[in-house]
Amino acid sequence: MIRNGQQYRDSIRDGRQVWINGERVRDVTTHAMFKPLVDIRARIYDMAHEAAHAPIMAYRTESGEPCSVGTKLPLTQQDWHAKRDAVNAVLDEAGGIVTRVGDETVGEMWSLYDGQDVLNEVNPQFSANIRRHVERVVQQDPFHVSANTDPKGDRSKRPQDQDPDMLLHVVKETDAGIIVRGARMLATLGPVSDEMIMYNLPGFRPGDEDHAIMFAVPTDVPGLRQICRTPYDRGTQSSFDHPLASRFEESDALLIFDDVLVPWERVFLYRDVALCNAIYPDTALRNHTAHQTNTRALVKLQFAVGLAIAVARSIKADQFLHVQQMLGECLGYVEIVKSALVRAEAEFETMPSGTVRAALPPLQALRAFLPAAYPRIIEVLQTIGAGGLMMMPSGADFAAAGIAQDVGLYYQGASGMASRERVKLFKLAWDLCGDAFGSRQLQ
Numbered sequence: 001m002i003r004n005g006q007q008y009r010d011s012i013r014d015g016r017q018v019w020i021n022g023e024r025v026r027d028v029t030t031h032a033m034f035k036p037l038v039d040i041r042a043r044i045y046d047m048a049h050e051a052a053h054a055p056i057m058a059y060r061t062e063s064g065e066p067c068s069v070g071t072k073l074p075l076t077q078q079d080w081h082a083k084r085d086a087v088n089a090v091l092d093e094a095g096g097i098v099t100r101v102g103d104e105t106v107g108e109m110w111s112l113y114d115g116q117d118v119l120n121e122v123n124p125q126f127s128a129n130i131r132r133h134v135e136r137v138v139q140q141d142p143f144h145v146s147a148n149t150d151p152k153g154d155r156s157k158r159p160q161d162q163d164p165d166m167l168l169h170v171v172k173e174t175d176a177g178i179i180v181r182g183a184r185m186l187a188t189l190g191p192v193s194d195e196m197i198m199y200n201l202p203g204f205r206p207g208d209e210d211h212a213i214m215f216a217v218p219t220d221v222p223g224l225r226q227i228c229r230t231p232y233d234r235g236t237q238s239s240f241d242h243p244l245a246s247r248f249e250e251s252d253a254l255l256i257f258d259d260v261l262v263p264w265e266r267v268f269l270y271r272d273v274a275l276c277n278a279i280y281p282d283t284a285l286r287n288h289t290a291h292q293t294n295t296r297a298l299v300k301l302q303f304a305v306g307l308a309i310a311v312a313r314s315i316k317a318d319q320f321l322h323v324q325q326m327l328g329e330c331l332g333y334v335e336i337v338k339s340a341l342v343r344a345e346a347e348f349e350t351m352p353s354g355t356v357r358a359a360l361p362p363l364q365a366l367r368a369f370l371p372a373a374y375p376r377i378i379e380v381l382q383t384i385g386a387g388g389l390m391m392m393p394s395g396a397d398f399a400a401a402g403i404a405q406d407v408g409l410y411y412q413g414a415s416g417m418a419s420r421e422r423v424k425l426f427k428l429a430w431d432l433c434g435d436a437f438g439s440r441q442l443q
């Protein structure tokens with residue numbers, strides 16, 4: 001099925017324990033810090049029901065039921081094209097920079113689905129569990145997030161040598177399931193999710209068995225607390241002064257499992273060091289997740305480069321050859337990402353399980369390329385906008401009787417661009433390349 005926005009909102013009004021700024025959040029759907037992103041996520045659900053978007057966002061199962069393209073198990077090359085189109089449709093509609101728009105976390109599950117033969121050898125229940133979970137995701141259309149690394153602690157020590165209750169681990173096994181304790185970081189949009197999946201990055205050694213687990217829980221499971229990072233926006237900034245931060249801030253949370261019961265049917269790997277180490281390098285996890293993350297990264301790059309061009313044009317800095325050279329370099333990065341993504345889809349592989357994965361080499365190349373290309377684009381934006389980026393008056397100054405005339409005069413752009421328009425453009429650029437919102441994107 002495909003849920004609508006209201007069903008999503010209703011589903012996250014539950015007993016979840018979310019803390020922000022020392023306050024326990026009673027309702028994430030109405031709290032100023034979470035509402036803008038809840039509204040975007042609700043809009044994504046609603047889009048799939050609308051005639052204009054349904055052909056891109058939804059498909060019909062063999063029984064004729066409409067389901068989300070994002071959660072569809074990829075069985076053909078066309079499925080990957082369709083997923084890219086769906087993510088692009090959402091990003092066009094959202095009109096800003098948001099990251100959790102597709103279902104990259106679902107891709108983490110597909111990689112286990114691919115490996116059912118291996119899971120069967122370990123314990124047939126685990127392969128049945130992942131199959132059931134993937135089917136449930138298609139049927140119920142929940143919003144999934146994941147948290148795959150540990151809180152910092154001491155990176156030189158093995159998990160069991162840290163404070164015993166710090167890192168996520170099993171403390172008890174019961175007939176009903178496993179009891180887990182400890183923390184995980186970091187779950188972007190965890191506070192407004194329906195489900196969370198915990199998997200591991202490699203690096204376990206024999207003796208780390210209690211930490212080598214993989215499972216999924218609903219976000220309101222008893223004993224799970226989320227502590228959000230300090231908000232940048234606090235729900236008080238005007239959309240004029242902070243056009244991105246005021247509308248598109250995605251909260252991040254530390255997850256604390258305080259003796260949480262995970263039923264056996266939600267456990268995918270249990271005390272298995274070798275398999276937990278193998279998930280990242282040896283399954284399609286990197287393929288499935290990177291296709292989605294690079295699809296949105298491409299849109300983010302296009303947005304940043306487009307903004308740099310607009311800033312240059314607004315002050316006619318684009319007439320200078322070195323500025324043209326920098327912008328040309330950035331446009332080249334956009335083309336490289338686009339090309340690698342298309343190649344990844346073109347050179348797909350079909351797995352014995354029947355799933356199709358995009359080719360890994362171009363996706364891996366993007367993993368290495370983007371952390372260099374994106375900061376460079378931000379640097380170019382900073383270079384072209386220069387001091388003007390932080391010299392902008394506030395929206396309130398345009399209405400202040402004593403200075404409104406000054407503001408109208410001294411902030412004009414080139415070719416008759418009115419002050420108000422230029423200030424809006426530079427504030428957009430500053431949110432992306434100078435302020436806290438943009439710093440998080442860069443990080």
Ligand SMILES: Cc1cc2nc3c(=O)[nH]c(=O)nc-3n(C[C@H](O)[C@H](O)[C@H](O)COP(=O)(O)OP(=O)(O)OC[C@H]3O[C@@H](n4cnc5c(N)ncnc54)[C@H](O)[C@@H]3O)c2cc1C
Binds near residue numbers: 148150252
């Ligand atoms: C904006 C943003 C959103 C994110 N959203 C999510 C999310 O939704 N879900 C999620 O799971 N994660 C998310 N992450 C977290 C991301 O997965 C982690 O930041 C990443 O896995 C690195 O882990 P870490 O930050 O703990 O760094 P650390 O592991 O502490 O590394 C710190 C430094 O030490 C080095 N180092 C650490 N250990 C070793 C070692 N054993 N050998 C050699 N060098 C070492 C690293 O290379 C690095 O330079 C997000 C991060 C950011 C910035």
